[in-house]
Amino acid sequence: MRKSDELPAPSPRYGSLKAAAVCLAFSFLMFVLKPDDARWLSTPRAGLESAVVGLTGTIGWVPRLIVLAEQSRSLHSRVATDPLLLENLEALRQENRRLRNLLGLAQRDEWNAVMAEVVGKETGRLGTIILVNRGSSSGVTEGWIACSPEGLVGKVSRVRETFSQVQLITNYNSPVSVRVERSGVEAVVEWTPALPTKLSMKFVQPDADLKTGDVVVSSGLGGVYPAGLRVGRVTKVRVDQDSRESVIEVRPFVDFSRLAVVLLVAPEKIKVEMLESGLFAPDVD
């Protein structure tokens, strides 16, 4: 009798389990890799990202067109009133400039902005990263801010030549220093696992003047985002009976699932200088 006849045939079940063990172990190792150890992945990642942008940018034009058409219809009704509003704003800007001169305060930077189309969205369950079709060739660098007419979207976290990656404010790594418009209360909003679909407001005193419906804007104190950008609306305020801490939920103004176009804004000069000086290391924005 030949040897092969004596041995039982290898079970395909064990084969699949072995393959699964190898794949799962490899996945786990990749997961626990520190960013410094994963540098060797940057080249294949860049290639893959370019391919994704190319494909999604081409295929995604249909929904983008639908969203833009919807936005165009709603903006059309505002066209009649906007010129008046803009004139009013320009007058206020001039007045602000004169008053800052009189008080001896430094003038604020003019915005250096670029429009960009959203050409890809993260495919993970929470989807907190988007790709836009402007990169270093358009002057965009890491740290630029992304916003939309509704409010703050996020910040540019990675830049390639023709596209950039924007980390949304709903990303686990994107806290924003904020101010409540009505009462001036300052705090920080960030994504937490307990509120996967909203933002949580932190560092608020239990007796702070806050109520449901309050509008939250960026305070500009964190070192990245400029002041005054609309972030969201307070949807729930309560005090945790056990920890005596305030639990405040904020719903972002921007509907991130329907973003088609964003405005990329260069960070203010003063913030760049502050960061470069090394004297200011923001732990928030």
Next chain:
Amino acid sequence: MRKEVVVEILTEAGYLLLAFVLQASVVSYFAIGEMKADLILGALVYVSISKRPMHSTIVGFLVGVLQDMGFGGWIGINAFSKCLLALLVSHASRSTFKERYWTQLVLLLSTVMLHDLVYFGFLYGGGVSQIGSALLKVSVGSAVLTALVSPAYDFIIRRVFSLKGPVSRESVTLPREQ
């Protein structure tokens, strides 16, 4: 390698790649709040129910790596969960009557829930209440949407490109009466 095998591999890669591209470009525009269909997972389920466990495991792993690498998040999280799910679905589908639409729906629903359990488990480091909250707020709705959209995707793609179905009804044979 035989020509048919190459064609089959390319067809499957195209089927999954199209799901990936649609997920990254189109699907999020049709999200309802935080709930959105997961076309990639849906397509992976259809591949897994028609292929052997080993084949499905490797495909799940590769799809997960593609997802992880494409968007700069945590590498490995999708690879781990998709690989595990593909293996489970492929094994489970061998002992179920997968030709039935309702069986496919149940498989899709349970796959999304299990996938998210693993995914959020990694993301939240095992915080039970946080995982439960995320499953309720995000996963249940996404599972329903996935179960509705994925069969449509599978049907349309197979019709348009004249592909063989994931489960061939002709191959089902009833045991001969004794």
